[in-house]
Structures are given as structure tokens and as C-alpha cells.
Amino acid sequence: MLDRGEIMPRKAFKFFVAGAIALALCAFSMVKVMKLDGADLKVPLIYGVDALLVETLAKGMIEKGWYWENDAIGAPGGFQMFDFPLADNLHLAVMKLIALAIPDGAAVCNIYYLLTFPLITLSCLCVFRAFQIAYGPAILGSLLFSFLPYHFQRSEAHLFLSGYYLVPPMVMVILWVSRGQVFWHAPRCGVVSRPRHNGVAEEEQQRPRFELLSRRALVSVGICLLVSSAGIYYAFFACYLLLVAGMASCITQRKIQPLAPALVLIAILFVGVYANLYPSYAFWRTHGKNPTVAVRAFQESEVYALKIAQLFLPVSGHRLGYLKDLESRYQQQTSLLNTNDYLGVVGCCGFLLLLARLPRRRSRSAKPSLLDDLLVLTMAAILLATIGGFSSMFSLLVNTSLRCYYRMTIYVAFCALFAVVFRLDRLARRYVRTWQARIPGYAFLAGLLVLGILDQTAGFCYFDYASTKVEYLQDRAFVRALEQTLPPGALVFQLPYKPFPETGFAGTHHLYDYELFRAYLHSKSLRWSYGAMRNREVDRWQGAVVQKPLPQLVETLALAGFSGIYIDRNGFADAGAALEAGLSSLLGSKPLVSENRRLAFFNLTAYRQLLRNRSAGFSGGS
């Protein structure tokens, strides 16, 4: 309630101050942990592997409106993402907004990646506050959640996974469902208790009822819609946990109705995901499904499963020597290596705290504790995602599209940190009641925050910005130089031929997926061959062309309208020496070579002219 003369409600003001403190701490930690003072935001933080795809999509979105199609790549036909769809339109929409102010692909990716930290911190803080957690523990939990090793492991390469700021709100919705607080309102305790002596009002309050348009219901629907647009993995995990929560609520209340909210929200998530993927479905209806793209085998769900031991294994290059050696030993010797998704020392304590609740006895009339709900979610998450867990059965029996079940870590981590934060909050409520008691309390929280962040972060959180910048600028200079020799809209064929997407190093020596997008990232007016969807018409043509002997290859490319050949020497065992020698003798010219000697370019303009003259001669002769 507003006091007389107050501009802002007291609660809102407190939240604003707490949010500002959290954001300030977040920004400070980001600069220190990621050594951002050495970074240039116009240069991608990561310039390689999957980050190149994200940057390509961002650039395509800026230039072409959205990411589905792009005629500047996949030449001569054009790039189409329909066979490799992403349910990440929310992230792309945010990036689009950023691009309105800064229309540069690399900068947009960088800014969005950096923005995920404060966004996660804020969303987490809001959720904790929604459960009445005191500000101190809430800020601590939010920052630790934001700075999880998972965040840095995903980094800009998996930018859309790094943007996990919707996970806390989603868990909040799941907890509401579990506690019977969305759509279906259950009594506060575990079973329907009879009203005792407080009369009709209490009886009314205790009676379960449906409420379709409450604020929580609308918020839940909104969050589910957002989650369905923020990546298939988080949406799928949310569906699974909603189902578990619904069943939990069903069993606890001995009624079938509590399952209904869970099913409704799952349906919303499904609809949202379907809407995100609709362009692909429409495309497949007319063009048929592509059987070679994003094909997963069921056993991959075991390879990319979550390992409980790795939740507890310290980060690579930990600051403590013993822990660093332990992790290094594990990495070197294990045969089941996956990404390290350490929960952090505080998260681990939370995980164990939840496990310790397994045997505890609860009275039937007692109010269900939040920790019990978190325990159910954590157990369910682990049983699904662990190696050979239910995920493996799901992959075997239902669907193999999802394979990286280790990404469930982020839900587990949130539940674990929530448990710690909840316990700290209860301790604070019991023992910290005076200003004198608050000072050591805040000091303890500050110490825990520093310890937690130091424990969760290490050298893997930042990159060699200087060398990335050098490499980036060298590529830029090369592409700019190349553009000066060709007219706008000219086609450039890229060698080695590499199908898009997901072929790893297959057939291309040291050249990994998406490396050929480097040219496009710096280009303003040219059209590039890499990016034609695997096994579609253009890709099949490209694959057939490169099988031809060199003279026929060059001739075919020239006749198809290509004005140049771009060579990434990393894609050849002999660094392209034989190919370049052949091209030099055929074209009678030396290639343009990048400063770092990695890229080479042969101009086909003169050769095309020669062909044109020859064909004119033939027609004249005939």
C-alpha cells in the first residue's frame, strides 16, 4: 500500500534497489571473470565452431529480416534453414531488437551474450522474491545461478542455450502446478483437510476450485509461451517436469484434477514449439523431409547424458591445485567424457541438502515444503537425464531428436541453489532479526558469494580476445580485398566442398563445421556457396560438381555463374597446394592470399570471359 507522500511503493523500491545491487554485482563479476576490459565488442568473443553459425544467423536476420532464408549463402540456390529448424525465435527477436540499434552481427551476438548474465540474474531474483525469499539470499542465489560453469561452457557458441533466463520462471510455474496454485487451486496442505472451527470462510478457502483467469494462470501461460520459443531442450524438460509435478499433485491430493493444469501447460508448450517450427513443417509438406539432416541415433542420448559425478567435479583449471588435478585426472582417464557441468560448491550443497530430505518423515496434515517439491523435481530430472536413465528409454522407444540430456543440469542447478537459498532464508528469518545480527549475516552472504563465484569460474570463462581480433581482422581484410575485384552480387564457390550442417571434420581435414561461413560474415555484396542445405538440390549439385576433374569443375562453375573460387587451406591435407597449382596453371593467374596464409582466392572473371568468347566464336562459326 502506498504511504501518503510516497512516489513508489516501499516494496517496489526495495526490489528496485535490490535489483540494482544485483545488476551492479553481476556487471562487476562479468568484467572480472571474463576479463572484458580486453575485449572488443565489434569482434566476436568466439570466432569459430558453432559460434560461426550463430553469427551467420544473426547477420542473415539483420540483412534479410529473419533467419529462415538467405540468398547470400548456399549459392547458387540460397540458404534455407527449414530442415534444421530452431525453436529459438525469442532469442532471435531480442537480437533483432538489439540490431535495430547496432546493425552488426558480431556486436549483436556479443551484446546478447553479455546481456544473458543480467537477464538471468534478474529473472532468478524475481522468482526468489515471488517465493518470499529475503533479498540477501535471493541476490546470492541469482548471481551464483547466473555464473554457473554451464553458462560459460555454452558461451557464445551455444548462445541460445546460454540464454537460460526463462528457466527460473519456468521452475516457478512448475512449482505452482506442483502446489496446486495454477488453474486448479488445492488446499494448502497435502490432502484435503476438513475445516475445523473457523466457519464458512475457511471452508471456502480450503475447497479446491478451478480458476482459469487468475494472475498466476496468465503469467504461467505467458511463461510457457516464452519458453516454447526459447529452445526445444528447455521446453521439453519443462514438459517433463510439469508432468511430474502434475502427477505429484495428483497423488498428494488423491484427485485427477490437479493433472489438468500440467496438461494444459504442456499443451501450450507444444503449441508454442509447433508454432516456432511451423515454417519447417510447411516446407516439409511441399518438399518432403530431409532424411540426412539432424539425424540422431538413440545411443547418443547416453553419450550426451548427465553424469552425477560431473555435477560435483570442479571446473577445469580450478583455482585450488588439488581440485584442478582431480578434474584433469578425470578428463584424461574417463571413457565417458562429457561437458563439465559443475554445480558449484553452493549448488552441490543444495543438491545434497535436497537428497537428505528423502528419508524425512512428513505429517499428513503438515503444509508441503517447497524443498519437498524441489526434491521431486531434482530426482525426476536426474532419473531422466542420467546415463542410461529414462531418457535412454525415451530415445529408444519414442524419439531420438533430443540427445543432449546433460542440459538438464540447468534445471537441477536451479533447484539445488533454490534449496540453499530457501534454507538460508529460513535461517535468516529465525536468527537475523536485528541490525546487529544483519551485519555478520550480510558478511557471510558476501563471503559465500565471492567463494561461490571463485569456485565456479576459472580460465575457461574468458577467451584470447587479442588473437581472435587479429584473426577476425585478417579475414575481414581478405574478404574486403576480394570484394574489390568482383562486382556486387557475384557468386563465389568455396572449397573444400562441405555439406551443411553437422558433418564435423568429415572429409575436410582440419576444417570443422561452419568455418566456411567466415567469408560471409565479412562480406557485404557477394554470394557464397557454403550453406546449401545437405541433400537438397543445390547441395547435391555442389557435391556432384566437385567430383569432376579440375578443368571441368572450373568450366562448370564458370558456366553456372560463379566468379571466383575461395579456398580454405585448412580443409586440405596438403594445405590446398595441389589444387592451387592446378588452378594457377589453368587460369594463368596467382591466387589472392590472406595475411595469415589460410585463405586463397582465384578470380574466374577472365576465364568466364574466355568461355563467353569461345562460345560466341562457336555460334559465329555455326
Place this chain on the structure above:
Amino acid sequence: VETAKLSDPNPSWRTEILTYGLTLLLTGVAVFFLLRLGQTDWRIPFSYEHDSFLTLAWTKTLLDNGCWLTNPYLGAPGQLEMYDYPTNCDLHFLALKGLSLFTSDPAVSVNLYFLLSFYLVALTALTALRSMKLARGVAVVSSILYAFLPYHVWRGEPHLFLAAYYMVPLICMVVVCLGSSTSFLLVRNEATGRLQLELRSLRSVGSVLICAAIGWDFPYYPMFAGFFLLVAGLYAWARHAAAGTLGRTMLLVGVTVAGFVGNLSPSLVYWWRNGPNPSPLHMAKRSWTDGEAFGLTVTQLLLPGPGHRLPWFKSLHDKYYAASKLISEGDAMALGTIGSLGFLLLIGCSVYCHRSASERGQRFHLLGVLTVCAVLVCTAGGFGTAFNLLGLGMVRCYNRVSIFIGFLALAAIGSAMDILYRRYAAYRCGRWIGGAGLAALLVLGLADQTSCTYLTPFAAVKEAYQSDADFVARIEASVPKNTMVFQMPYVAFLSYVNAYHRMQPYDHFRGYLHSHKLHWSFGAMHGRSIDDLHAQVASLPVESMLCALASLDFGGIYIDRAGYADNGQELESKLRGLLGTQPLISRNGRLSFFDLAGFKQRLIYSPPWAHWGPGFYVEETAGSYHWRWCGKEGLLYLMNPSDHPRQVRLRFLVRTCRSGAATLRITCPAFSEWLPVDASGSAFTKTLELPPGRFTIRFDCTAAPFVEGGRSMVFGVFNFQLESDS
């Protein structure tokens, strides 16, 4: 659940005996038909390959010598000493010893014990389930299903001591009792209010005996038992916070550990005297990564068993195992359809029954918590992996906890069936329908859990077994009693490097299994001196090898042709040339034997040679400098292959590992000397007359030891030389 009556209305001994009798009868029928006993011969082992050789050899060792730890018929010229590989199956060895009252044939003993294990498992499971107050019919069905889990047949005779898991239901019964906060063993005296030991009730005495007995079981079972006891104890304590609960837990865990350590004590004494096995390749040395590779997976618990009768289940099973990279011990983990339902029920119960006030509801919760904890620890990459990485874990094959989970799951499904059964048994037709339903469930469950995939084709086993028996009988007829036979190719016993070509690690036991009066070289513990001797001899050129074997008094060479890429042709042709004799060949052409008697007669001018015995470590070299470190005591063997005494001269330098004066006592039948030694070195030269055969010299040093890399080094013998008169 709350309204279910938990006790039988008319408990009587006669009915109980009838229940046990019915269980035995049904188990017998199931064993006969499912294991196809009609096609077998008792005197032929059901399995005759891989680990079953080890089981058979241990059993024969027990029958021949009364003890499984040592066997003079193996590891010639020494003996088999199992101390470095403490299998700790004394419980099972006692049972086999009991069977030896009726038969002295190891194959019959092993067959009998394997079959007996089905009955024992069914009976103990019935006891445990009845103690949980399950209705008789339900308990009988659940116990028989438990006895026929895929785990049992998958383990079979090769893993006989794991297959005989009859202690598992009993320890689970104790665990449930402990977790249910029942007051026993350690009770509060009402008069004084203090806790006191109570050993008068059947429950207390029984639980102590069960814990002690499981300490004598195969090491995995006591370890898992300790884990479950701890979890159950903590569970009970978390719910009631009574000091007696913790004390009771500690007592039961203590008894289990004491039984385990007591069982391990011969090995502990051996290691104290001889030091740990120095070989890094010894099988008892496990990598921590095995905990991951042999972990449990939920999927494998739930997948159908091998060769399922339903084609869809079979194809699902085959699809998984054809592609999965994490096979572990595969089908052994399968719980069957009913067990799988029980497992899923328990997972649900672990979180949803925590509010239950009924006894049965609380038991469901306890069983659920035990199952979840087992999964969290034992799953691939679970807490067990972390323990192993930190050096705290002792378990390698965490998947073997599946047999505990199997019992918990069947107990849960049994409890659920019990609720239904009791609800409808009140009506006469309900009882009949219930009985018919249980019978159908038993038949369907057995059909679901069993197949003939892991039953060895009996005709092939019989042929191989009889061929080997016939071959060994022919050898025994051709050589004198107690002749030592050297087995080729050299295979280190219980080493990670133990298989050659088509030969499996324990194939060399074929000779011993059919022999009554010969001594076989295979079975010398890898990493110990006799194994070093075997490796050394086997690495010599064939002619030198024959001389060495003759001087060691070996009377024959046994060759397993499966151990050679060329089927042993090259070796055999050389032996034919050198020995001038033709070998005996087994009926199936796999084994051959050369008699060395004639060769030994010709071998009188070969020079004496030395072999380093127990106490000395492997030789180290630096340029022309070579030495061996030794513990406090060590043995040196000098071999004189001729039939007359030879004059030899020993020359070497002795150095202690630590500085300070000490003495080295060198004793043998010919002399006894005290040599003052220190870290700078003392020279020793001696001329002596070496009698024919083996001559032993003993070293005993008073210097302080230096411990490094698992070796306790006291002194070293440097640049050893043995010169003979010729």
C-alpha cells in the same frame, strides 16, 4: 493401504511348511523345464568356458586339498596361492565343502550348487517376504520370480558365487527391519533408560548371523549390504532421531565388516609377510574408470531380458544392445517386466509415500528410498564414480547392485499385489480368482524373465569336456605320478594380459580339472616369483627352454594350440625335432603333449643357472650395471640340471637401501655366513658344490627398509654372477 490387514489370520507351522514345500516344488519344476535339465548330464559341467574354469578349478582345489587358497597341483614348481586375489567366498566354499561329503567330482559339485542356488534363493526370498507380512500366495510367486531373474542364469556357473545370491533377500530383510525402526538388538532398558544389547530374540540373533554370513559372501554383496544398512539406519534415524537406531546400524555394519575382514584375514597376513603384489597388471588392481564402465543404468534394468519370447521385446532388446556404447554387464541387470513395474513403483513411492502413516506405506517409502539411493550411487557416472575417483570406492561392477534392486522391486510389487489379494480374498470366488491370477502371473513372469540365450549348448560342452578328460587320462598313463607339466603358451594367471588368439584366460585349467596325479604350471600368481620364472622360461629359445624345464624337473609340455596364430605348428615342429618324439593329441585336436623324459636323460652337461625367488623384486639395469632389490628376506634358487654335483662360484655385491651398518645372513645347506653390509656395498664371493636339482640360498638382512612405490626395499644384490666349472 491403511485398511489392509497386515497379519495372517491363522498363522500355523503346518501351513508355513506347506508354503515352503510348494515353493520348492514349483522352483523344482521351473528349474527342470527352464534349464532343460532333461538334456544334461550331472557329471558334465553346465558351462565349460571362460570364468567357469576358474570356478571349477577352485572347487577342485577345495576337494583335493580341503582349502581353496593353496593348491600344490597348480603353479608348479611352486603352488597356486590365491592370497593376492581374495575372492572371499568362504560361505560358498563351506557349502561346496558340505557337498563334497556326497561327491568328489568338481563338475557334479558345481552343478549341484548352481541348481541348489535356485532353491536357496527362492526359500530365503520367501522368508524375507513373509517377514514383511505378505500373503503366502503372493510371497511364493514373488520369491520364485526373484530366483529366476535374468541375473541368475546370466551369471550361471562362470559367476557361481554371484549366482548364489541367497543371502541377498535375508540381508534385505534385516535392512527393512532396521529402516522400519523396529526395536531389536540394541534396546532401551525400561528400568534404567539406558541402551543395552539384546540377543535373546530371534530377530536380533538372526540379523547378527545374517550380517556375519554376508561378510563371508562374494565381496560385492557385503559391500552393498553395508551400504544398504547405512542408508536404512540413516533413514530410520532421520525419521525418529533415536540413538538406538544409530547404534543398531553401527553394530550391524560392524558385524558385516568384521565378517568381511575376518574372511579377508589370510590375504592380509600374506600381504603383511610378503608385501603387496608388485605387478601393475594384476587383476586385483582396478582402475577407477571401471566404476563407470561397469555401472548400472536404469534403461538396462527396464529392458526386456535376452531372447525374449515376444518379438517386439526381443527386437527392442537387440536394437539397444546392438548400438549402445555402454553395455556393462548387460542382460544381468534386467529386472523383467514385473520387476520393472516394481522398480517404477518404488521410484514413485520414494517421493510420494513420505506422508504415509500406515506401516505398509512407510515400507513402500523405505524401499523407494533404498532404491533411489542405490541408483544414485551405482548408476554409470553416479556418486560411485566420484568415490572411485577420490580413491574411496572399493566397488568396480556397480551394476551388480541390480540383484538388490530386483529384490526391493519384487517386494514392492508383491506388497502391491498383496493389497489387491487381501482385498478380494475375503470372498470365496475372489480367493480362487486371486489364486488363478497369481498362478498366471508366475507363468507369465517366468516366461518373461527366462530364455535359452545363456544356456550353453550341452552337446558341445560334453564333447569338449570328454575330449579333455580323455586327453589328460592318456597323459597320466604315459608319465609317472606327480610329474610336473609346463603349459604353453605362457599365460599369466590373473593378469590383465591373459588371452592369446582363441584362448581364454583360464583355459589352461583344462589340464588340472581332469587330472588326479599331475602338477601343472598354470596357476602361479601373476607378479610373484614362480610366475616370473614361467615368463622367463617361456621367453627362452625352444632348446634353452627345454633345458630350463628339465632342470626344473618338469616332465612334459602341454600345448593349447588355440593360443597360437599358427595353431602351434612352429613350436611343435621344433619340439619334435629336439625331442625326437611325437606328441599326444587330444581327440578334438586342440591340445597336445610332449613327454620330456627322454630329453632329461640327455641333459647332463647343461650349465647351472639361477632363479630369484620370493622376496626379490624385478631386475633393474643401468648400462652394464644390474641389480635386484629385496625385502627383509629373499630366496635364490640355483638349478643344476645334470645328474651329478657341479662346482660353481657365486660373485656379487650387496648394498643396503638405507645408510647405516647392518648384517646380511646368507644360509644354505652348504654354508651359513654373516656379511656386514651398508649403503656403500660389500662384495661376496663363494665357491660351492651344487648337488643335482634345485639348491636354495636364503638371505636375511637386518637393515631398515625403504618403502617406495609399494615396494619395501631392504637390500639389493648387484651384478650377480654364477660361474660353473665347465
